[in-house]
Amino acid sequence: MAKIEAPELTGKIITPKVKTGASKDLKVFLAKPELMTKVSFPSEKPADWKEKFIENFGVILNKYKSVRVFLDICVRCGACTDKCHFYLGTGDPRNMPVYRQELMRTVYRKYFTTGGKLFGSLGAAQEITDELLDEWMTYFYQCSECRRCSVFCPYGIDTAEITMAARELLDSIGMGSKYNLEIVNKAETLGNNLGMPGPAIRNTLDFVEEDIKEKSNVDVKLPMDVEGADILFVTPSADFFASPHIESLAGYAKVFHQAGASWTMSSYASEGGNFGMFIGNYNHMKAINARIWKAARELKVKRVIVGECGHAWRVLYAFSNSLNGPFDFLDSRYRVPQHICEYTLDLIKRGALKFDKTANDQFSVTYHDSCNVARATRMGETPGDQFTIPREIIRTVCNKFVDMDADTIGDRTFCCGGGGGTLTDELIDIRVKGAMPRMQALKRVKDSHNVNFFALICAICKAQFTKVFPYYGIDMEEVGGVHQLVSNAIILGAKEGI
Amino acid sequence: MNGLSSVINLLAYVAATIFVLGFLNKVVLYFKTPSPLKIATTPAPTNSVGVVLRLVPEVLFFRSLLRGGTAEKILWVGGWFFHVSFLLIILRHLRMFVYPVPGWIMSFQQIGIWAGLIFPIALLILIVRRFTNDRLAVISLFQDYFVLLLIIAIGLTGLLLKYFVRTNLVDVKSFILGLFSVSPAQVPASPLFLIHFSLVLILLVYFPFSKLMHAWGVLISPARAQADNPREVRNVAPWAQ
Numbered sequence: 001m002a003k004i005e006a007p008e009l010t011g012k013i014i015t016p017k018v019k020t021g022a023s024k025d026l027k028v029f030l031a032k033p034e035l036m037t038k039v040s041f042p043s044e045k046p047a048d049w050k051e052k053f054i055e056n057f058g059v060i061l062n063k064y065k066s067v068r069v070f071l072d073i074c075v076r077c078g079a080c081t082d083k084c085h086f087y088l089g090t091g092d093p094r095n096m097p098v099y100r101q102e103l104m105r106t107v108y109r110k111y112f113t114t115g116g117k118l119f120g121s122l123g124a125a126q127e128i129t130d131e132l133l134d135e136w137m138t139y140f141y142q143c144s145e146c147r148r149c150s151v152f153c154p155y156g157i158d159t160a161e162i163t164m165a166a167r168e169l170l171d172s173i174g175m176g177s178k179y180n181l182e183i184v185n186k187a188e189t190l191g192n193n194l195g196m197p198g199p200a201i202r203n204t205l206d207f208v209e210e211d212i213k214e215k216s217n218v219d220v221k222l223p224m225d226v227e228g229a230d231i232l233f234v235t236p237s238a239d240f241f242a243s244p245h246i247e248s249l250a251g252y253a254k255v256f257h258q259a260g261a262s263w264t265m266s267s268y269a270s271e272g273g274n275f276g277m278f279i280g281n282y283n284h285m286k287a288i289n290a291r292i293w294k295a296a297r298e299l300k301v302k303r304v305i306v307g308e309c310g311h312a313w314r315v316l317y318a319f320s321n322s323l324n325g326p327f328d329f330l331d332s333r334y335r336v337p338q339h340i341c342e343y344t345l346d347l348i349k350r351g352a353l354k355f356d357k358t359a360n361d362q363f364s365v366t367y368h369d370s371c372n373v374a375r376a377t378r379m380g381e382t383p384g385d386q387f388t389i390p391r392e393i394i395r396t397v398c399n400k401f402v403d404m405d406a407d408t409i410g411d412r413t414f415c416c417g418g419g420g421g422t423l424t425d426e427l428i429d430i431r432v433k434g435a436m437p438r439m440q441a442l443k444r445v446k447d448s449h450n451v452n453f454f455a456l457i458c459a460i461c462k463a464q465f466t467k468v469f470p471y472y473g474i475d476m477e478e479v480g481g482v483h484q485l486v487s488n489a490i491i492l493g494a495k496e497g498i
Numbered sequence: 499m500n501g502l503s504s505v506i507n508l509l510a511y512v513a514a515t516i517f518v519l520g521f522l523n524k525v526v527l528y529f530k531t532p533s534p535l536k537i538a539t540t541p542a543p544t545n546s547v548g549v550v551l552r553l554v555p556e557v558l559f560f561r562s563l564l565r566g567g568t569a570e571k572i573l574w575v576g577g578w579f580f581h582v583s584f585l586l587i588i589l590r591h592l593r594m595f596v597y598p599v600p601g602w603i604m605s606f607q608q609i610g611i612w613a614g615l616i617f618p619i620a621l622l623i624l625i626v627r628r629f630t631n632d633r634l635a636v637i638s639l640f641q642d643y644f645v646l647l648l649i650i651a652i653g654l655t656g657l658l659l660k661y662f663v664r665t666n667l668v669d670v671k672s673f674i675l676g677l678f679s680v681s682p683a684q685v686p687a688s689p690l691f692l693i694h695f696s697l698v699l700i701l702l703v704y705f706p707f708s709k710l711m712h713a714w715g716v717l718i719s720p721a722r723a724q725a726d727n728p729r730e731v732r733n734v735a736p737w738a739q
Contacts (some may be wrong), residue, residue, distance in 0.1 A: 001703040073715030081633040124639045156721035383541035
């Protein structure tokens, strides 16, 4: 593979001129037949794939109002064209949301609209062909389902819905992404995306316990599979494995410890993430999500709290009540589920946690709103609390905090460039380029405020940024979780016995 | 009644029927298609009153467009003045549809004339931006130009009728009232009027089969019209049960 050149850091986000085909060669690896079979998709493209494709397309149109309405009502006004980080990073017109959608819309017209049937190519209606499928496979895996386009669309058209439907259609005729389907398979068979067995997770938890003990001389426990605990805590499995994720794991544990909470994790439901969402498959999403609620029932907990992960929070917050609810077996006094940031800030407000802010004085901190948290969920009571709650926590535990430019945070935040099932090595080129808008915004606060800690609450963002920061000449150590900052500053033990 | 009048009257009823049934068909289809998951683009209101309050500025002021950059500001000017002047022109036209003409319709006459002049300018902005901006040039399709040109043609023939090739309004009104009272009357002896009128019929027929359905879609788009309350209210599609 050719050497990957990161865009120059200038602090400016400039909309590129259209460069047709600029990212046409950046493709995900196809899943092998055995893997396709394991996740209940056709092992390969059947001889009558065209009929199957059209039939399945019709099924999706009848199942999802979003897809049907969005395909009909786009006026191609162009408001979305320069809003996608992958377009800004590559200039490939297929990464303009409307033109990505056009890959599906053109086929939709051909088989499902009067105009397309009557006027064919004059009305931009195309038959589905192998070549077009190939383009689908390329560009619907260059979308991170981040929903930024939806914010600026006059009708809220959400490309994520189209991308999910496209991936579902591709899977249904035997064309899947190896990366995404391997993870779906691991989550369904082993309980987490990394395929870590329970004992390996226990080892990590022991390590974190020992580490905390060594540094602070306090016995903070990270319990697993404790029946009768009050709280089931579910977090992305990267927290058990990757850096800097594991630092936040210590942070959650310290918060629970100081709160005197009875909590547990589950070796059966050891994953908050849910790649069923990324591939737009309702059944897989439901099956992966079901493990969490099964664990909650079996461990007889009263509430469920979710760790730092963007799409995990989306599935749990927005979808799980539909998928596997109702949750009337849990304590109705608590929101189901709850985000760890909601929980931590609530404790802070009640004065239950004490901090030494100077512990974070070597850091000048900014906060990156992860797309799924920002545009697909809420925390707290009031719309927009998903922006204020993590920032309030940071301000409580750090002295130096600054926000990036207003048009790059909140609901206008930029994707990290690795979300929505694109966090795979074969896409590293576009991941580096897709991170460009975020990196430029970061560059500005680095210049103005010497920012050296990039705080966030998403496992995919953490993995993506630690990987791409070096391409931009920034130390990967600058990436970290909000609860990593909490972990640094929290004063342990002071409240013991109360 | 001559043969031409019979044909035009018949076509008017056919076009109106296609418009109404086609539109209703889409409305029913959208209504019947379930939303299995809550997908409001957040921050979103948490109840239905809030949803209405979210949609009103979207419909009246194209709020989301205003959040974009320069290209969207230009689009906003073209789009907003196009839609508002179109509405005012239609209101002005109502005096042709009813007898006697109520006072509130008369109050739109002067502003309707101004709107008629702004209308083609707004449309010009909308069409020029399609081939002057490199991104828009890529995404624009034949049908995008077709519908803009169709509406421009309706506007220009209307202006010609108003200012240059005036037609007998009594004839026009008796023809239109005839249509509405299902007692078909002679069409006015004005080729330009017949062109203007036929273009409107084409627009009516085209409407339900095209992107013009955004007029309804803006009200029901799941990303905007859903309340953000998934933790409180369980939402399950019939097919997912």
